[in-house]
Amino acid sequence: MSSCIIPVQPFDYVVFGATGDLTKRKLIPALYHRFKDGQFDEESRIIGVSRTPWSDADFQKVAKESIAEFVEKEYQDKKTIDRFASIFSYVPNDVTDPAKWGDLSKKLRNDPKIVRAFYLAIAPDLFGPTCEYIAKQKYYRRDARVVIEKPLGHDLGSSIQINDEVSKIFKEDQVYRIDHYLGKETVQNLIVFRFANGIFEPVWNNRFVDHVQITGAETVGVEGRGGYFEQAGILRDMVQNHLFQVVSLASMEPPISMDPDAVRDEKLKVLKALRTIPASEMDAHVVRAQYAAGSIAGKKVPGYREEPGVSRNSQTETYVAMKFFIDSWRWAGVPFYLRSGKRMPKRVTEIAIHFKEAPHLLFGKRGEGIKPNVLAIRIQPDEGITLNFGSKLPGPAMEVAPVSMEFRYGSSFGVEPPEAYERLILDCLLGDNTLFTRADEVEASWTWISRIHQHWAEQSAMGNAQLATYAAGSWGPEAAERLLAADHRAWRRP
């Protein structure tokens, strides 16, 4: 069972950076899936733009290669692929040099019913020149959309600069900032789960919740992206964007409607309510670490410093664990513990709500199996929700054992959730920006995260970097265990 398909009006979709990896790995397969499902047809056009001097035929060939490599075999169908590839065309273009500006005027249709979208699959320092090119060439329309991708800056200042450059041409309601986590079904389900059911909201607060744990663990290392990761680190790569989006959806107040700004207003309030960690407490609240060599699923893997593109004395964190508070009526006093790491033993992203113990336990020694209830929302893999509770052990004694109740997307609906990009690209063409981050959200999140980076930079300058190590294939450094042990708590083993 899957939800209905909302047809999209014919569109001209201009992809800057068409020759790059993102286009091949994500955009083309996502668009193909939607085309195959009949969400749009040959009246639409995908126009590639990049410096490489390709022809239409070259781009069409790449589209076919991308489908062959990244689309599951059972969805590959020659006739559909040929029809799909026929909507691809290409214009060589260098936005940094007006003498080499390409001419899109023959490709872009002026009919106002044809949706116009620009996807900037390019480095952020090219966002400004690209927007300028769009404006000066008169390709801008008030109803056009522009899609931009992470990294949306490396700190508060640079994210403001990006937002400023884009906003010189495009109004905020035209800007679609992709955070692919918002395209994941289970992240969207956080809204449905919380606000379509009457029984969870009454306990979703500091009266019933003891603490919240958010985990974003990956088994992969930096996958040949050492150069990028050296500059980013896990705090920028995963926490500032993806995991903070998960935190805000899980902890926001009910929006007054599903209107994009109503939802984003509530998410923003959470980010603004994150309590500032004073510099003097930063090391006690935020643990950073880097993986050393180890093994994952019986396979030996090198340490981070041995990865290509990584400095031999790199101080970049591949793991972070932190404790923070959201200063609001709902969450006053409830600690949030968040961890994210590369080269963990298991790939898992989840948010776990740990409820308070029952106020009075009746079962004496036989009740030793009682554990506080945990509601875990698994974002991936094996998307679903688990509720742990205590149950009577079968037999004559009143003995208690922990059990769990499971909801699995796959088995309940009999379909695999679609790729995040499918949803996001089509939402943009439909003009719905609910699942895209707004400039003020990005800036609020950077404001909080930049303080940690600033503290780390100051510590490093004093030769005092508190960077722990952990063996690849372990659940992170000892210091992360101590972070929770200090509060008489422990990380879940998902």
Ligand code: BG6
């Ligand atoms: C990307 C990060 O944004 O998200 C990667 O740059 C990370 O480093 C990836 O691996 C995780 O995404 P997902 O969908 O695999 O959880």
